[in-house]
Amino acid sequence: MSETTDSYAAVLDVRQFAPPAKHATIFAVLAGLSAGGQLLLVNDHDPRPLYYQLQAEHPEEFDWTYQEQGPERWQVVITRR
Numbered sequence: 001m002s003e004t005t006d007s008y009a010a011v012l013d014v015r016q017f018a019p020p021a022k023h024a025t026i027f028a029v030l031a032g033l034s035a036g037g038q039l040l041l042v043n044d045h046d047p048r049p050l051y052y053q054l055q056a057e058h059p060e061e062f063d064w065t066y067q068e069q070g071p072e073r074w075q076v077v078i079t080r081r
């Protein structure tokens with residue numbers, strides 16, 4: 001990853017959360033982002049199901065960019081439009 005974590009509004013490592021709490025926690029952080037704000041999400045698997053949920057519940061509100069794609073860690077930058 002070329003950017004430092006200081007460039008994000010929030011950095012959330014959900015590897016420490018129980019699976020049922022992950023999406024609720026992520027959506028709570030995303031709700032607090034202002035336009036242009038970015039969340040760096042760190043997970044131990046591809047968060048693709050979160051992407052689909054985000055698109056279904058908040059279409060056109062966020063951009064999704066992978067920074068790292070496994071095999072042991074995934075990092076995604078989610079930007080509020």
